[in-house]
Every structure is written in structure tokens, then in C-alpha cells.
Amino acid sequence: MKKRLGYTHEIHIRVANGMQLMKEALSRAGTTEVIAVMKQVHRLKNFPTPMGPFTYDPRDGEGLKSGVVLLAKGGEDMSKDEIVFRSTADQELYKSRVNYKQFFGEGYDKELYAFHGVK
Numbered sequence: 001m002k003k004r005l006g007y008t009h010e011i012h013i014r015v016a017n018g019m020q021l022m023k024e025a026l027s028r029a030g031t032t033e034v035i036a037v038m039k040q041v042h043r044l045k046n047f048p049t050p051m052g053p054f055t056y057d058p059r060d061g062e063g064l065k066s067g068v069v070l071l072a073k074g075g076e077d078m079s080k081d082e083i084v085f086r087s088t089a090d091q092e093l094y095k096s097r098v099n100y101k102q103f104f105g106e107g108y109d110k111e112l113y114a115f116h117g118v119k
Contacts, residue, residue: 021041021054069084
């Protein structure tokens, strides 16, 4: 984003991530049917995004588990803001896990956990 637009700001990167992920999932699904598209999102591994690689985590439904510390330089010119620290987690973020049965059927969670190599 900095190369194309001259500045980088976290909210813009998150929007770009979402658009890239949905474009890829729609392309893989070959349809706009929501369940088919979500199944493709669930199967994304190390998909490149501006904030780093996206891998869907079936335990908590998150994929991009990175955070940044942004040093705001003040004023309206966000191009002067600077990312000073980036952290990525591989642990599940929430205590309760995603209930896949309601929309994806019995056993989908086990299939997804196996695909991603998590318990």
C-alpha cells in the first residue's frame, strides 16, 4: 500500500485483506452461494495479504492473528505514521470454539481441524 498509495494505515490494510480473501474464496467456490464461499475461506492457508499470511484457524474462526503497534506522528497526514512492532499469535483467541454444525453439518469441525492440523 505504501508503494502504490504513498502511505500505509492499518484500517486500509484490513480492508484490502478482506477484499483479497473474498475474491480468492469466490474464485475457488465458483459461486456466490454463502456456504460454498465460506468453505473456501475455511481452507485458506498462508494466503498472502498486506498484513502477512492468512491461515484460517477453525478453533476460533480467526485467520490473521497479527497486531501492530502504530506510532502516530500527529496531524492529518497518516503517511507519517509508522508501524514500530508487529506480533503474530498461533494460539486460539477465544475460549469457546466456533459451532460449525448449524451451517455446515455434523462432522465438519473434525474435517476442518484435520485439514489445518489442529486439535
